[in-house]
Amino acid sequence: MLSKRLAALCGLLAALFAAAPSSAQDTIKIGANLPMSGPNAELGEIFSRAASIAVNHINADKMLSKKLQLVIEDSQATPQGGVVAMNKLIGVEKVPYVLSAYTAVSKAIAPLGDKAKVVSINGGAVGPDLAELGDYFWNVIPLVNFEAEVLIPYVVKEKGLKNIVLIFVDDPLGEAVQKVLRAEVPKAGGTLAGELQIPRAAQQFASVAANVRQLKPDAIYVASFGTQVNQIVKQLRDNGVTQQIISYSAMSTPSIAQLPEAKGAWYTTQSADFTASALGQRVAKEYKELSGKDANAYVANYYNAVMVFGILAQALEKAGKPITGTNLLEQRRAAGTFELVGGKMIFQPNGTVAMPVQIQEIDGTGAGKRIK
């Protein structure tokens, strides 16, 4: 009996080794520190699919001397999970470049990347202080201050919705949005009529809706992410809140686009026109085939994040330099402009990018309607 079990175990191990990816010598690895489980996994799935399309393109186009491999670790969208994943990616997988997401996670892992001289690149988090995390932390997404600068004047001045209530999550992203709105709303001539901070794990918002009704706002700004955004919007509408709902790029998920209660909500996101170039069309088509859903700005960001690595690593190989975080940083500073999905991308000295921001309305069609 024991020998049979031993044989079965050996067989299983042999199968596992046979199925394992190529050895480190045959591949160039980059990491992805993304939420792959928990209430934020929907976004992690979008990010990782977009990144894997870029990896496939780099390999298919033979941009690098070896096969590029994406090692995905689950941050669970928590700083603790992100730090564990980052330590593994740096210490075990020895990657020079890591895809990151979520403000709290990004802020937690940035010092680790800085110390190990490993580049972290963010395509999903929008906290304004992500621009100040050091040379080794880059962003390929416009941060929320740029989004608010577009949305708030539109809401207050053009639409006349002067009293705004903010519902914001109890984490660095929520607090960052609070800070931005405290500056932007009065600047546009409006009033921040209320600030309701909610716990990250909260799922019940009927009583938050009661608070909002008491405050009688013209618009409600929702600053959360993942499933919680959907829950807030649904429960606001179910509990008698009829005013305009506004938010930022976290609202560009397929599940909220299909939520009947979200219809009519406005949110900002960067302009990501997939039809403008052959590359954009190729990415959008492959993403649709892979997921059955339309590509959004997050797809462009994580595709671009991996492509930035491909372009920089290709240049380093041509120059005979090793692909390290330090060399990638030097090469990025020397490179200037990147031609990617959505057009030309130029990194600022602080590792951020400036991109046009648009306002979308959820209209029940999936892709939504651009209103500005």
Add this chain to the structure above:
Amino acid sequence: MVLLQLFLNGLQLGAIYALTAVGFSLIFGSTKIFHVAHGSAFAIGGYAYWWLATKLNVAWPIATLAAVVAAAAFGLFMEKFIYRPIQRHEAAFFTVFIAAFGVQIIVQNLIGSLVGRGMETVTTTLSRSVEIAPGLFVAPISAISILTAVLIFSALSWFLGRTNVGVAMRALSENPDLVRVFGLDPVRLAQYAFVIGSAVVVPGAIFTAMTAGLNPAIGTHVMLVSLAATIVGGIGSIRGAACGGLLLGLAENLAYWKLDPQWSEAVTFIVLFAFIIFRPSGFFGHPSGAR
């Protein structure tokens, strides 16, 4: 009016929490198995209903019945293929805990792979509140949740107090050997506990799908609430779990009256800690932890 609104919101949420917690309490009370995967029964029941009602347009009674069958089948599977083999060999508490925890992660990932990782809701007018008095909004689902909870607890109380199987299930927690002496099968009784305990979670799952929505990771939150309600109510007491769930739902909502919203969840744990410190046996538990 605000206080009344918060109270009504708390009653609705408390009813859902109570429906969720009572199954866990029944299973733990009867078998002494710490069924961490109870949240998975909630997720399976909720997603089964969602899939049938929204994707296949199955009538709600059939969808509900199918969801109950799915959750009960999961409970039976856990007893037969996870807990019983472990107990046969080792029966260590920690082994059982880890096995159940592992199953919960597997179920979470299976649901995510099969239906996606975003939020899914059952769209219904029942969740839409109407203003019944100035500033007082109530949705039909509030009354339905409370009524369902009352019906289920009444039925469970009758079953456990007045039927032979119910009495035997209560006896199982006290003395399994004595149950054998009376010619009853403890294994069969444990299976009944898992089937019933998993089935009663389904109404709460359906109401959650209609109000707050489902996501594959919802089982973790459900388990946390179940555990807190069970401790507050008194470990192993069905009546206690029901009262505990109701109290937590009320506390979570009434907290909004004087506290900022970020304190709502903390209030749950303040109530829990208060019970652990001042009344460790909960509402209806005995100091020994037995019923």
